[in-house]
Amino acid sequence: PMGEVYTAIDTGVVSGLENTPDTCLNNSFFEVAKYFNMTNHLNAPTTFSMSAKVFDSLNEDEQNLLLEAGLRASRYGLESTKTSDAAYREQLKEKGMEFIETDVESMRAKIDYTSYPFMQSEEAKTLFDLVQKSK
Numbered sequence: 001p002m003g004e005v006y007t008a009i010d011t012g013v014v015s016g017l018e019n020t021p022d023t024c025l026n027n028s029f030f031e032v033a034k035y036f037n038m039t040n041h042l043n044a045p046t047t048f049s050m051s052a053k054v055f056d057s058l059n060e061d062e063q064n065l066l067l068e069a070g071l072r073a074s075r076y077g078l079e080s081t082k083t084s085d086a087a088y089r090e091q092l093k094e095k096g097m098e099f100i101e102t103d104v105e106s107m108r109a110k111i112d113y114t115s116y117p118f119m120q121s122e123e124a125k126t127l128f129d130l131v132q133k134s135k
Contacts, residue, residue: 002027009033021088030097036089037100039107048074 008014010032017029024030048070055063093099118124 005029006032021085021092024097025088025091025095030092030095034096034098035100036092036097037102039102039104041104047077 005014005017006027006029009017009029016033019029021036024033024036048066050066055066058066089099113119113128119128
């Protein structure tokens, strides 16, 4: 449980964790974890989720309003995350946490994304292609 992570790291029960700079700062993990390995694989932008049953019950204007609001919130959340992430990293450095640059490209080159069973669906392949094109 998240409430036990600090003590687990401090006592050596856990030797590391995967999380974002804001979580490391807000939970004072910098006090017990000296290093932050920057893989940049974990982002937490704003997402918009809703039951398809509820969405389908709305009229077209309501659906469009929600879709537009969700898109705006997602864009705002992503920009806010990028801005605050840089500030959190600086604060962690000031508190003594050492950031380790990672060769992310060599890690990506080793991953065969198509080997995962869920990647066999056409929806997953389409989403994967969109993500790859957005880089």
